[in-house]
Amino acid sequence: MYNQDIMERFLNPCFAGIIRGASGVGSAKDPNTNETIKLYIEVNADAVITDAKFKAFGCPVVIAVADALSQMIVGMPIEQAQELNEARVLNMFNEIPQERLYSIFLAIDALNETIDDYAKKLRKLQKKLLADNKDESTKSTEDDEHNEENTLDTFNDYYDE
């Protein structure tokens, strides 16, 4: 049996679920065990993660770690989430058995994939809006700041899973 902190998250994972039209979605799979974590993040105009959800196919530790990571990144600026390392996740638990430590790497891999996906979507959207703006430049005289707000406001509606 695992520690209480692992068991509590495993039995009642508060962050299990999906986010429709998430700003970023990414998953990682352990090559040995095929255990998988899929992460969804919602990012606001200030590049802060406002919500996170996960789905997991894995042992109790994988589920608990995915839940802990999701909780940890909510309210975190993307830049800071990018810097997250295995040690930070490990610190959220009293003890993770040695043979289950790969769960932490799996969760960080899933997070990195999710942030990559967010960045990709953001770039794509910026490119599209830039092109739209070019087309409309003759008609429009809106300033840069306003454009940026538009970009971020439409972001979440634009991409659906």
Place this chain on the structure above:
Amino acid sequence: MNRIYLDNAASTSVSSEVLNEMMPYFTNMFGNPSSLHSYGRESNAALDLARDRIAKAIGAKPNEIYFTSGATESNNWALLGIVEKYHNSDKKHIITSQIEHPSILETCKYLETKGYKVTYLPVDSDGLVNIAELLHNLNNDTLIVSIMAANNEIGTIQNLKAIAKTVKERGVIFHTDATQAVGAINIDVKEMGIDMLTLSAHKINGPKGIGALYISNDIDIAPIMHGGHQERNLRGGTVNVAGAVGLGKACEIACRDIIINSQKLRRMRDYFVDQVMTKIPYVKLNGHKFQRLPNSISLSFGMVEAEALMMMLDLEGIAVSVGSACSTGSVEPSNVLKAIKLSPELAAGTIRITISKNITKEDIDYVVEKLEEIVKKLRAISPLKKSNIGEFDNV
């Protein structure tokens, strides 16, 4: 909380009949069976009776039964003892199967490091060894073939007699690990042509820490335990007398009740599987559909990870075993599930349920109800899609 034990392939409880026979050998009859005085003679007589009972259970002669500490020692001894005996010969080839217990597979791997060539025969999707493949691999260098009688994870029963015949016709020694098979299928070593056979007490309602190796009188073997004249100079160490008495009694009962137990277990097993298949979609039953141990059910649940499932069942008082990891500390997929070519995702979702004769329909209904609840809960958080993880028996 009412607890339900469904892991009888791992170990069983000691039956009261067995325990009653064992008890005096912990207290009044404690003599060393090698001692010549009356205390020793009492213990030695108990060993003789136990040997008789075990021999009778498998169709052997009493002087062909050697007590060991259990199946792992018996399996190690069978391979290492023969290798040691024939180390000066040119025969340096061993055949086994990919679905053996680690005590055979790891011993074979060890022997590979000592220069032996080992063929690990594949099995089909039901877990059966192909006899033609066995025949094809037997050659003049083959020293010993070891193929288990019935598999501990998926329950498939091999065509033992045909395998033994094939091996014996080539003049090769045949060993079988019958740890899971004794008491479940009829075994007659003489009629089947088996040279050596491993058995263990705690799988058949006997105590832990005692087993035996049957070695035909026609076979020469070297000891691997030195420093004692016990067991006809072949296995040093004072025999665990109470354990041996327990093993003897457990063998006697297992054979006495084999027909009635098998019938009941088969009926309950099939009811269990029917209920699961009716109530839970995306499930696969592993192992041979008919040629399977009467108490064994290996089920793969799509989109669900087995340890998570096992843990939640445990919290409901239901003990099952995870098919994809051989023990805590190992997260490698099971060699057996790999060998029957189960997809990695289904292998990761496989649990083993092994029932006892005491199970009731009410127990099964309760377990299936909990299984249904838990599988639903875990599938709700699973990112896997049913379309790309393998074939199911029901949808």
